[in-house]
Amino acid sequence: MREPVIKTEKLTKRFGDFVAVNEISFETYPGEIFGFLGANGAGKTTAMRMLCGLSIPTSGKATVAGFDVFTHRDDIKQNIGYMSQKFSLYEDLTVLENIEFYAGIYGLTDREIKDRTDELIQKLGLQKEAKHLVASLPLGWKQKLAFSVALIHRPKVVFLDEPTSGVDPVTRRQFWNMIYEASANGVGIFVTTHYMDESEYCHRISIMVDGNIEALDTPANLKKKFEADSMDEVFYQLARGAKRQAD
Amino acid sequence: MLNHITKTYNDGDIVAIDDFSLNVEKGELFGLIGPDGAGKTSIFRILTTLLLPDKGMATVVGYDVVKEYNAIRGCVGYMPGRFSLYQDLSVEENLTFFATVFGTTIQENYYLIKEIYEQIEPFKNRRAGKLSGGMKQKLALCCALIHKPEVLFLDEPTTGVDAVSRKEFWEMLKRLKAQGITILVSTPYMDEATLCDRIALMQAGKILSLDTPDNIVKAYPVNLYAFKDENIYTLQQNILANELTESCFPFGENLHVTLKDETDSSLQDLLKSLKERGHEQIEHQKITPVIEDCFIRLMKE
């Protein structure tokens, strides 16, 4: 049996009386693309923050990349990658500088930084643009670069926060190809999104409603179970009853 | 309603909209569909008189967007990309404010927004900044509708809103259309295309295709197959390596595949060669393309 990269057991976060995340339990595995879905205010962001070591859970258990979220948050940070929808690249630095910067803050040696930067530039085909400012790149390339940068320190699991909104379908495909490739190399992928068509690219998905995980399975099984044509419909059936309108 | 818009818009060296023509009929629900940077927002701004076109001319409700901008400003409703509300004003104050600015009152056209407003009414004293995405969207729509515009411009109204709210939103649009309001809506989401009467697929300031969603799908020139296997990534590598393949890209859980110069035996040949490479369990199926498939194909042409 493979070791899970993320494992949670009754993980809970309360803010005063408000239960943002209520006893969620799930496991994800190396190479698995795990979709983490939910409406606005369902508790996705809070859950993800706990898993990234940015917020301490109220109760329950969780390990990420084998480290405990209560006691080893610094180790977790060293072993995960993170990419948000804003890409978190410095627009006023060049492609090269961005890569070197992120490699640097993860404490790679100079040798590693150089090798991996070269390799990455090669792979993305950005040789010509390496010395250009990131601001001048098209959206799709920024996205690919951001994803590659999130992987530069070879994390065991990478968190993607709504990664593909707004790009054209072809670029989006290329992006998913990169995700598949990373997954084929054994990296665990954790994607949050509220776009259902995106979720169908995932191996397994969970759907959060009002702080609880209401469904967790492969997209195909979920569609079968809810007798729905699309994930959109599955989600609609589940989330319609949501009481929270927070955010 | 909107006649023969032909315009080039040069912003420095960047051509946002390139010789663009479009004709929207009265009472139509028309969708501009394309990714970020396709020029959707620029078109909306030209039509709402916020930007001047460099070339070409456009009319809205028969008024010229350059010369008669004042007349247009009175009879269109506009909801910009971000929900443009005053975050520190309450729901009710926002609505009252926009009603007054447009020279009307909430009561006058209440029938038009009643259905939508009732959903957010329980929160009418809450500051707009504290609303969820879906509620902001509804409030913004109310504000855009309050003066009973003849044409409604909605720029990416569903971006950043969850699936439930999106679905409800499109249902609202259908009801508004039934009231005779012409609606021009833009979206980066291809799956919303089928909800429009007619759509323009846009890329880099140009129209790739303009027709009803059905016709666009019908115009897809080749057969499209969906492939599925345990390991999608290696399957895709192997399909792409095959010389029979024209294109292969992931689509949800499947791979969508088209073949080069397809003959009766092409598909079987491909399957056979994939089996030889160890893909024993391939599921495959001929499918009807969706708008996204069409868009991908048109982009590549």
Place this chain on the structure above:
Amino acid sequence: MKQFFTFVRKEFYHVFRDPKTLLMLFGIPVVQIVLFGFALTNEIKNSKIVVADYAHDNASAEIINKIKASAYFDIQESLMSHEQIEEAFRSGKIKLAVVFPANFNNDLVHLNHAQIQVLADASDPNTATALTNYISSIVNDYQMALLKTQQIPYRIVPEFRMLYNPQLKGATNFVPGVMSLVMMLVCVMMTAVSIVREKELGTMEILLVSPFKPILVVISKAVPYLFLSLVNLTTILLLSVFLLDLPINGSILLLYAESSLFILTCLAVGLLISTKTDSQQAAMMMSLMGMMLPTLLFTGFLFPIENMPWPLQAISHFVPSRWYYIIVKSVMIKGLGISQIWKETLILFGMMLFFLGVSIKSFKIRLA
């Protein structure tokens, strides 16, 4: 009209719902008044002084030579009457006057006791004190020198008179300064930021698309801030009267009228900034760098303008707050009427028209 009032009401909502804005609006004047009350030092280089020598004898000539020898003063010798001296003070031409009475040497030699009259413009108390100290030390030096050569002790008694501000209150200086600073800050920054915020939010797009006239947008932005600034002005005046015991000598009505003029100028500048910037930060930076600094530097309440090199002095002429500062000082402290400050008023009015014209012209009825 109803649209207009709705808009104005909305602006007030914005202000009153944001604690930070409120703090800035009403906290700043109080803090500044207290702060500037303490730390103020001025230099007195090249102060203009007038020497009226009615004595024309050896003793007076010698003292005058000593004064002339000092690098600090810019001396003008003329036989002015007391009325003329008074007039010169009012117009701000001189900082200090030294008057030798007709029988100076005679008194000194025969009575062993003579008087000099030293008049200083104390509305600038630091300068006044420094100058009078300087004069008295020169006179003392002369006395000592006389003592060495003569056996009889001669006594020269300078009689000091501080004009306008007999108690040498520093407040007279910085209250007008703080007034111009606060008006500038509130009006320029608030207007600029509040308009740019609408651009950022996207609400500006909707307003432009609405039948509401763009010019009305501008006016409805201006009205609340004009009102708030007048409230602010009242706060400052109350503080200075009751906390700092600084009376208002001139007409309050005139003071408010002049202040409104200055506020309008500032609003126009704020509007201009808002048309040139697209983010709240940029607008704030521009207001601070472009307005706060010149106000601090070139108004004359921190650093006397007359001590500056001429290029800076020239620049100071283009800073609206410099003129407002002069006006406030004249009205509030010297108790002068419009007849004495019409020139400054006219300049300020011209500036207001200029900024308003430029900003309305560059206020876009479209986005680009």
